[in-house]
Amino acid sequence: MTKQPGHPRHLPFAAVAFAAVLAAGGCAKSEDDAASEGTAGAQAQQQVAQSPAGTAGSTCTLKQFGGAAFDLKSSVVGFSQSEKEANPFRIAETKSIKDEAARLGISKLRVTNAQSQFSKQITDVQQLIAQGARLLVIAPLNSDGWEPVLRQAAAKKIPIITVDRKINASACRDYLTFIGSDFYQQGVRAADQMIKVLGGKGKVAILLGAPGNNVTTDRTNGFKDRMKEKAPGIRISFEQTAEFTREKGQQVTEQLVQSNPDINGVYAENDEMALGAVTALKGAGKKPGEVKIVSIDGTRGAVRSIVDGWLQAVIESNPRFGPLAFETARKFTAGEPIPEKVLISDREYTTANAKGSLGQAY
Template identity: 55%
Template sequence: MKSSLRLSATLTTLAALTLTGCANPEGGGSSGTGSGGQQTASAASGPTCTIEQYGATKVDFKNAVVGFSQSEAEANPFRITETQSITDEAQKLGVKLLKRNANSNLGQQVSDIQGLLAQGANLLVVAPLNSEGLQPALDAARAKHVPVVTIDRKLSSATPCKDYLTFIGSDFVEQGKRAAAQLVKATGGTGKVAILLGATGNNVTTDRTSGFKDYLAAQGKGLTVVAEQTGEFTREKGQSVTEQLLQAHPEITAVYAENDEMALGAVTAISGSGRKPGKDVKVVSVDGTRNAVQGIVDGTINGVVESNPRFGPLAMSTLRDFLSGKGIPNTVTIKDKEYDPGNAAAEVAGAY
């Protein structure tokens, strides 16, 4: 009973914080990068974890040093917005923030986290590069009794309330299903689909793929996947892979890109092939970047499922609640919106 009360209180606190200073948490806002709707917690799961159970050192949050480990270079809108959100929230709260960027190198991310600990970080926010491979860094944090909040990618074999405190992020399987639903609507439920897979080694790619395929399988065989290849979550690779797939499979009539950057690359490739993206070849993707939402307005993209990168408020409030003695659930799932031809023009200004 006590655990249930703590869980309810935590969800209420998380949801309330995301509304602060945000007139419309579902979208809208100013036009600057990273603006628009803040994250809201839609669900939490797993038992709660307290500071005593975790074995963390209790510190005054206002005097804490937060270390942030970013997995990839701020070279795409998601990473730019994610890092900026963490930075802005730390500044707003007056908390000292140390930042490191692993530039897509797993060994570097392990070293970065160990370096943040050596610099005196007593709270950590980590955006994992892969779902495996960070154990040495997690062990180093545990040895120093430093709690770790993971965001945007899950750790597969690590244990919550031991190796890390909680995961905050989207339901990636559901994102895949929602993208499939958009593609069914855009195509009328028939056609040949190419999947631009995300980077290997993380649950985002695995889950977005399984959700998408499971939805199509449940709909019957009207839409069939004829090709899939990794575009590594980059625009350049998304373009080159799409060019290859269109040559090898000229029957392709739809593309599912597991992030917006690959989708934008696919749009360029489709145009280069003499076909019209959004018409001859339907395109759906996941992220919710402004360029992709504008693509819906322009007619080159048919639908986008959001993956909200504005983790700053939820990550910081989670750490603050934890230090105050509240129980934190193992997983906090955020609520993501989606864009289609019916709302893109009205919502594009609030996309990141």
């Protein structure tokens, strides 16, 4: 688990990685949440970059990129959100970007939302470029298909920072850097938790995320590779995409319990699908913990479900990118080297810590 500092600290920027702890925006709380969180809920969990060993690759400077320095406060900055903000991850992510821009005095922040339509996201970003954006922060819906945007941005020397999902292109040439989690390791850690709660034996189903992006691919491969390596007694007997949505998670799990009534565990590649699975299991007459569920994200609803016994573990994927994204941009415009990827450290929620950690979930 990542140690949570009490306040932001800013350390020198290394050529291969951030070693900074940056304050991040919180997430709106319901009255019920606020009542249960206490003092811990007053501060959102901060993103922490991994050590240099966890952030490998080449670096990029403003001179190498070919652009000119610009003042963030007086420049148009574009943020492209990919998905409908019904998902707590997306709500917290957008809020973090907006909050940090406001804190820094960036008055020309332009925010778009593609509503889970990739063609709209491409159009959104092209419009941001046409509006004179000097910096683009993009949460990509898909990893492929960005060539039109990349060509236009490169022609105007606009740095692009991608957050939470990668795009299949070349850092420093096509875009500046990626900031996010190690998705493969998230899958590995989810497998470790599933092995633990099942005692190394049983049948497991996978609720796959949306196809066409690296998050789904890496979370799947990490989980399967770890299972092959560490748990020959666990068999993956079912896998189907539920597209990272709660509704599809419920629908797929309803099919699952009919076709595999003896399933022992469900690995959901995000919390929304896991919570949909909980609804389906309740409808099928299952009791809390009868089917072990492990997921990835760290939403408050999922962590609360651990407390209630429906989930057994959640691997965090921290969405509060605002401070780290804008600190990256500031250092880049100051001429400092930026790594091609900045990997953040994510904690785990389990039955041992979930109740006391509700205030750090989003």
